[in-house]
Ligand SMILES: NC(=O)C1=CN([C@@H]2O[C@H](COP(=O)(O)OP(=O)(O)OC[C@H]3O[C@@H](n4cnc5c(N)ncnc54)[C@H](OP(=O)(O)O)[C@@H]3O)[C@@H](O)[C@H]2O)C=CC1
């Protein structure tokens with residue numbers, strides 16, 4: 001590892017997708033709690049397979065050198081632990097890139113990290129197939145920005161790099177708004193489909209459609225009180241458009257519940273419920289979904 005290395009911590013779907021692309025253009029190390037096989041296979045959205053050898057590492061054995069970028073690609077609930085474990089080994093302050101959904105870890109690590117913090121909001125789709133393979137299920141775009149707009153050139157450089165690596169990316173000045181918009185869509189879809197174990201498209205039917213409408217109304221009122229600008233087409237159009245576009249999906253939270261894994265409930269519903277409480281806004285649907293997801297205990301591993 002050297003000062004040009006991109007260290008990717010969290011070797012799951014997104015981490016491996018990123019590593020398999022970035023390794024074409026920059027030195028990459030992929031690190032996790034356990035070392036994965038160095039030989040990894042990527043299946044592209046078109047169904048082609050390509051394999052490549054990656055530099056893989058266990059976090060506890062990371063060399064004491066500072067990479068140019070530390071990409072955190074764990075789930076939101078694991079990001080603080082992964083950050084602490086990585087930073088305990090790194091002598092300097094790399095640019096920290098946060099890839100998590102929701103809006104929980106971003107402001108927290110922005111306060112704590114001594115170097116620049118870039119947030120990534122991506123619509124790429126990926127899943128893992130065992131320890132040595134990742135499927136790039138659908139191409140999307142990654143928006144990059146920092147919450148205080150102090151690191152525009154770092155965001156542009158990273159967007160260029162991702163583009164060279166074959167992942168569409170754009171540096172933006174409104175990343176906070178984009179993170180809230182994605183959170184709003186996730187809040188309207190994920191908890192309901194996880195609770196009722198349905199595919200996204202079934203939300204268009206009764207009895208779910210009015211439930212989605214009530215959630216959109218709660219989310220819109222909470223975000224208005226936080227002065228988050230609504231999407232150009234409005235909240236209803238945005239949410240129903242994503243539901244239509246992902247109608248056949250089993251959303252990530254449903255997959256987590258079905259596999260007995262923890263969900264990203266706190267990162268997605270937590271910031272909304274905290275804002276509702278701050279502004280004295282009633283959010284009965286979101287509160288009820290949050291409580292029911294909190295009871296869905298992960299399987300013992
Ligand atoms: N997958 C996708 O298509 C998309 C994902 N996202 C977001 O990206 C983030 C990552 O998602 P995804 O890649 O799907 O998640 P995965 O569960 O596939 O990967 C998470 C990885 O983090 C590792 N991990 C967990 N805890 C630690 C730790 N303390 N230190 C180091 N590594 C750790 C896990 O390894 P292990 O548990 O084996 O140790 C696993 O390899 C989420 O916030 C998700 O919402 C956003 C858009 C699309």
Ligand SMILES: CC(C)(CO)C(=O)C(=O)O
Nearest residue numbers: 189190246249251252253
């Ligand atoms: C937009 C949605 C709900 C698509 O399934 C998603 O991002 C997820 O599954 O987490």
